Amino acid sequence: MQKMKLVMVGNGMAGVRTLEEVLRLAPELYDITVFGAEPHANYNRILLSPVLAGEQTIKDIMLNDVDWYRENGITLHLNRKVVRIDRKARVVYAEDGSSAEYDRLILATGSTPFILPVPGNDLQGVIGFRDIHDVDAMIAASKSYKHAVVIGGGLLGLEAANGLKLRGMDVTVVHISDWLLERQLDQTAARLLQKNLEDKGLKFLLKKQTAAILPVPALSPNSPPQGERDDVPTLRVGGVRFTDGSEIPADLVVMAVGIRPNTALAESAGIHCNRGIVVNDTMQTYDPRIYAIGECVNHRGTAYGLVAPLFEMAKVCANHLAQMGIGRYTGSVTSTKLKVTGIDLFSAGNFSGGGKTENILLSDPVGGVYKKLVIQDNKLVGACLYGDTVDGAWYFQLLREGRDIAGIRDHLMFGQSHVGDVGHQGHNKAAAMSDEMEVCGCNGVCKGTIVKAIKEKGLFTLEDVRKHTKASSSCGSCTGLVEQILASILGGDYSPAPAAKSLCGCTDHTHEEVRAAIREHKLLSIPDTMKFMEWRTPNGCASCRPALNYYLLSTWPHEARDDPQSRFINERAHANIQKDGTYSVVPRMWGGTTNSGELRRIADVADKYQVPMIRVTGGQRIDLFGIKKEDLPKIWAELDMPSGHAYAKALRTVKTCIGTEFCRFGTQNSTQMGIDLEKAFYKMWAPHKVKLAVSGCPRNCAEAAIKDVGVIGVDSGWEIYVGGNGGIKTEVAEFLVKVKTAEEVLEYSGAFLQIYREEARYLDRTVHWIQRVGMDYVKKRVLDDDEGRKAAYQRLMYAIQAEKDPWAERAREGVAKHEFETLAV
Amino acid sequence: MSNWIKVVPLNEIPKLGARVVRHNGRDIAVFRNDGDGVFAMNDKCPHKGGPLSQGIVSGNSVTCPMHGMNISLADGKAVAPDEGCVGTYPVKVEAGVVYLQIM
Ligand SMILES: Cc1cc2nc3c(=O)[nH]c(=O)nc-3n(C[C@H](O)[C@H](O)[C@H](O)COP(=O)(O)OP(=O)(O)OC[C@H]3O[C@@H](n4cnc5c(N)ncnc54)[C@H](O)[C@@H]3O)c2cc1C
Ligand code: HEM
Ligand code: SF4
Ligand code: FES
Numbered sequence: 019m020q021k022m023k024l025v026m027v028g029n030g031m032a033g034v035r036t037l038e039e040v041l042r043l044a045p046e047l048y049d050i051t052v053f054g055a056e057p058h059a060n061y062n063r064i065l066l067s068p069v070l071a072g073e074q075t076i077k078d079i080m081l082n083d084v085d086w087y088r089e090n091g092i093t094l095h096l097n098r099k100v101v102r103i104d105r106k107a108r109v110v111y112a113e114d115g116s117s118a119e120y121d122r123l124i125l126a127t128g129s130t131p132f133i134l135p136v137p138g139n140d141l142q143g144v145i146g147f148r149d150i151h152d153v154d155a156m157i158a159a160s161k162s163y164k165h166a167v168v169i170g171g172g173l174l175g176l177e178a179a180n181g182l183k184l185r186g187m188d189v190t191v192v193h194i195s196d197w198l199l200e201r202q203l204d205q206t207a208a209r210l211l212q213k214n215l216e217d218k219g220l221k222f223l224l225k226k227q228t229a230a231i232l233p234v235p236a237l238s239p240n241s242p243p244q245g246e247r248d249d250v251p252t253l254r255v256g257g258v259r260f261t262d263g264s265e266i267p268a269d270l271v272v273m274a275v276g277i278r279p280n281t282a283l284a285e286s287a288g289i290h291c292n293r294g295i296v297v298n299d300t301m302q303t304y305d306p307r308i309y310a311i312g313e314c315v316n317h318r319g320t321a322y323g324l325v326a327p328l329f330e331m332a333k334v335c336a337n338h339l340a341q342m343g344i345g346r347y348t349g350s351v352t353s354t355k356l357k358v359t360g361i362d363l364f365s366a367g368n369f370s371g372g373g374k375t376e377n378i379l380l381s382d383p384v385g386g387v388y389k390k391l392v393i394q395d396n397k398l399v400g401a402c403l404y405g406d407t408v409d410g411a412w413y414f415q416l417l418r419e420g421r422d423i424a425g426i427r428d429h430l431m432f433g434q435s436h437v438g439d440v441g442h443q444g445h446n447k448a449a450a451m452s453d454e455m456e457v458c459g460c461n462g463v464c465k466g467t468i469v470k471a472i473k474e475k476g477l478f479t480l481e482d483v484r485k486h487t488k489a490s491s492s493c494g495s496c497t498g499l500v501e502q503i504l505a506s507i508l509g510g511d512y513s514p515a516p517a518a519k520s521l522c523g524c525t526d527h528t529h530e531e532v533r534a535a536i537r538e539h540k541l542l543s544i545p546d547t548m549k550f551m552e553w554r555t556p557n558g559c560a561s562c563r564p565a566l567n568y569y570l571l572s573t574w575p576h577e578a579r580d581d582p583q584s585r586f587i588n589e590r591a592h593a594n595i596q597k598d599g600t601y602s603v604v605p606r607m608w609g610g611t612t613n614s615g616e617l618r619r620i621a622d623v624a625d626k627y628q629v630p631m632i633r634v635t636g637g638q639r640i641d642l643f644g645i646k647k648e649d650l651p652k653i654w655a656e657l658d659m660p661s662g663h664a665y666a667k668a669l670r671t672v673k674t675c676i677g678t679e680f681c682r683f684g685t686q687n688s689t690q691m692g693i694d695l696e697k698a699f700y701k702m703w704a705p706h707k708v709k710l711a712v713s714g715c716p717r718n719c720a721e722a723a724i725k726d727v728g729v730i731g732v733d734s735g736w737e738i739y740v741g742g743n744g745g746i747k748t749e750v751a752e753f754l755v756k757v758k759t760a761e762e763v764l765e766y767s768g769a770f771l772q773i774y775r776e777e778a779r780y781l782d783r784t785v786h787w788i789q790r791v792g793m794d795y796v797k798k799r800v801l802d803d804d805e806g807r808k809a810a811y812q813r814l815m816y817a818i819q820a821e822k823d824p825w826a827e828r829a830r831e832g833v834a835k836h837e838f839e840t841l842a843v
Numbered sequence: 844m845s846n847w848i849k850v851v852p853l854n855e856i857p858k859l860g861a862r863v864v865r866h867n868g869r870d871i872a873v874f875r876n877d878g879d880g881v882f883a884m885n886d887k888c889p890h891k892g893g894p895l896s897q898g899i900v901s902g903n904s905v906t907c908p909m910h911g912m913n914i915s916l917a918d919g920k921a922v923a924p925d926e927g928c929v930g931t932y933p934v935k936v937e938a939g940v941v942y943l944q945i946m
Contacts, residue, residue, distance in 0.1 A: 042927075555902055556902050557859060557901045559899075559902075560898070582857070583899070583900065587908040590897075595897060599892075599893070836857065839862075840862075840863045841863065841873075
């Protein structure tokens with residue numbers, strides 16, 4: 019089928035979000051072409067403020083680079099402004115004459131800064147604050163000039179002023195009203211804000227109206243009369259004159275007095291506009307093949323200037339474009355935050371009160387806190403918070419839901435944590451939030467969505483959450499909250515009496531109950547275990563099967579049989595799957611040591627299979643990337659090295675420093691100790707990955723303090739530390755014991771690992787397990803009970819004997835051949 | 844409608860597993876559940892194109908190895924709350940051999 023042609027004019031935040039949604043819903047429906055007037059791919063306009071303030075760089079704020087367009091088959095024309103739409107022929111034309119035909123057209127042209135119609139507004143150094151170009155101009159000006167004047171004391175103006183101040187300029191904000199941010203704040207809050215900003219060094223001129231912008235050297239008494247100025251437009255700005263006749267010096271003037279929907283193109287094509295391109299609830303213009311989205315539209319009489327409503331529009335528009343029918347956009351309530359580091363400000367709804375409204379006020383000007391809640395008919399209709407905005411999200415939710423607050427009215431001002439059952443002392447903000455509460459205002463993501471994504475998609479980082487849920491991917495104000503949520507979920511529940519947690523949705527039994535049953539009833543296979551424990555699903559799921567497989571193997575080594583179909587692909591293919599479906603191969607190098615023969619074989623393999631990338635890993639070995647699955651067994655045979663298990667929940671590496679062999683500080687032969695440990699525990703499956711390190715002296719070059727087992731040589735022997743972790747939340751390993759001999763190092767660390775293998779939950783790292791059972795318990799088992807320690811070490815050795823090198827088996831003995839063969843038909 | 848292509852003996856597809864069939868440069872995943880049920884679909888996850896054949900099969904769905912989306916084997920549709928869908932192909936098993944119909 020011939021694909022339909024979708025053309026988009028304007029490569030900004032709302033437009034590209036629409037394309038992302040379209041690609042998600044109907045990836046094959048359209049051939050997409052994008053025209054953007056700016057020379058950049060899609061970036062996060064909101065974050066221009068932190069870029070100006072020097073807190074981020076342009077690179078940090080890119081949302082979709084040109085590769086993204088290529089990967090999604092989108093034709094991208096940068097630096098090309100569209101100047102004409104031929105609606106009959108359904109073609110758009112760009113300035114340079116290039117053109118594109120469309121079946122559907124999206125206008126996402128955003129808005130332009132409103133430039134005051136005063137004389138001198140075209141002088142050099144008079145700019146708006148809208149795009150990368152403007153930010154570059156401001157940064158350049160800050161380097162060679164002193165005086166900046168920002169006209170407009172709204173959000174944009176204050177963010178510009180703050181940035182310019184941080185860049186070293188002397189900044190004056192000129193504002194026409196009685197107080198700053200009059201559309202977001204009432205007078206009291208605005209005064210606090212002004213005071214705060216003055217403390218940062220900004221100057222304010224309120225109730226001033228600009229009459230003219232004067233060129234250099236306009237401040238002299240004999241400045242040229244108005245008329246003459248027009249023929250020297252390339253002169254640079256030198257000052258600003260107000261209607262009361264006063265003047266101030268200015269080398270840079272930033273106009274932040276408002277924005278105008280960019281409708282020129284639509285108007286020239288005869289599409290109905292009225293302070294914005296007029297659209298219906300499915301974001302179509304009067305020409306139904308043409309959609310409009312973003313700041314350039316007027317929807318039910320409103321033009322929005324914040325991304326949250328624009329992203330809602332994007333969803334609806336994409337839905338319609340994907341022919342999914344009936345989503346409608348019916349308008350949004352918006353809330354505001356100011357992105358000036360160190361200032362907390364939040365406002366939403368009708369915060370100025372009046373009419374039949376009642377106010378609840380909390381005002382502490384000395385402490386810098388001011389809160390005002392506006393109530394009408396027992397409902398919260400507005401909120402204005404300054405200095406303490408922690409409860410902003412909660413108020414915003416009450417406001418949008420129109421909840422009856424009569425019952426909580428007397429506590430309302432003190433925030434969510436005072437209203438009874440939600441959260442209590444010691445719990446952080448994120449924990450107190452309910453699932454329906456919004457975390458990310460820009461993208462409309464609530465806590466429940468994030469929690470669900472973290473749990474089900476196995477997300478570990480802020481980046482992951484951003485990708486999967488979009489939360490925190492726009493203005494970034496909610497980053498802290500998202501991190502708290504991540505920590506609260508990944509950190510596990512370490513309270514003394516943890517709530518019994520079932521293994522997964524397929525059963526009500528806990529990890530511990532399942533392990534006990536396997537041990538006591540000698541269950542040897544996954545189907546037997548599921549039957550015995552009355553699993554609800556016929557063959558479990560991708561969460562419980564790998565766990566059961568591990569529990570069986572670790573409880574009954576030599577007897578339970580491994581089930582490859584219950585292993586995650588990496589452990590089934592014995593290589594790491596990469597994002598493009600190729601694999602990476604990491605051969606084992608004992609204690610980080612290798613030799614010329616191994617290196618030569620690695621080089622030969624790399625040449626023969628045209629390995630696109632070879633890199634040294636953080637675990638002191640070599641990683642070969644971009645390997646085709648079919649080639650894995652051949653490569654393993656040619657490498658003739660053991661598996662590094664870099665893909666497995668098993669012993670990964672034993673990192674070492676050079677130690678006494680060569681190092682002048684060394685007190686022990688750390689390299690040899692590392693090799694011995696790695697050879698002893700190699701092929702050891704575990705609840706999660708296990709990393710070891712051995713340093714030759716307390717300088718600790720092998721970073722043993724962040725390993726599951728870290729060994730540090732001292733004059734009189736070795737110190738053993740356990741439970742370190744270098745991952746999402748760095749955990750420093752705790753001291754377990756000091757021993758004298760290498761044999762003892764093996765026995766103590768082996769026993770510790772074996773008890774962890776037998777008792778931890780699947781996917782617990784050592785640190786999580788120790789936090790649950792307590793270090794005293796670990797010491798009791800490993801230090802106080804000599805017999806028990808020796809027995810545990812023996813059990814570990816016995817378990818490891820059962821394992822063969824997985825690469826050798828597959829390379830030489832044809833094990834699991836089908837796994838690596840593609841069927842050609 | 845007799846363009847059935849012979850693919851592989853059923854017993855060479857592991858139970859709760861898959862094989863990859865390459866046809867005109869395109870990969871098709873042929874799955875087997877824990878019985879003799881066989882299913883075929885494009886080996887490309889609707890989320891970000893992950894190779895579904897490499898996922899864990901349970902019941903009548905497969906979990907994508909890349910980011911864990913669940914895809915129903917019978918109709919190629921993502922299991923709620925995920926959204927998306929992969930193209931499926933008719934398959935049959937005759938005398939212990941799997942056949943695939945590719946248009
Ligand atoms: C400094 C700054 C800070 C902000 N902070 C916040 C904030 O904290 N929170 C918030 O919610 N919002 C904030 N905003 C507003 C937010 O950035 C906008 O609402 C949003 O970017 C609008 O998206 P859009 O896609 O409609 O327009 P844009 O992102 O402006 O995209 C429009 C694009 O279309 C291009 N274009 C226009 N005409 C044509 C043509 N004829 N041919 C080709 N291309 C064309 C333009 O060059 C532009 O790249 C801020 C804005 C700025 C400038
Ligand atoms: C005198 C009456 C009408 C006029 C002048 C008119 C005009 C138009 C125009 C100019 C377009 C533009 C798109 C293009 O270039 O193809 C369009 C598209 C469309 N019209 Fe009408 N229209 C009329 C009646 C109707 C009626 C009665 C319906 C439905 C009951 C309708 C449904 C549509 C739809 C669905 C499209 C989008 C088609 C597409 O993009 O593929 N129109 N119409
Ligand atoms: S940890 Fe000590 S022994 Fe090892 S390399 Fe560093 S300084 Fe030398
Ligand atoms: S590619 Fe399949 S879940 Fe992401």
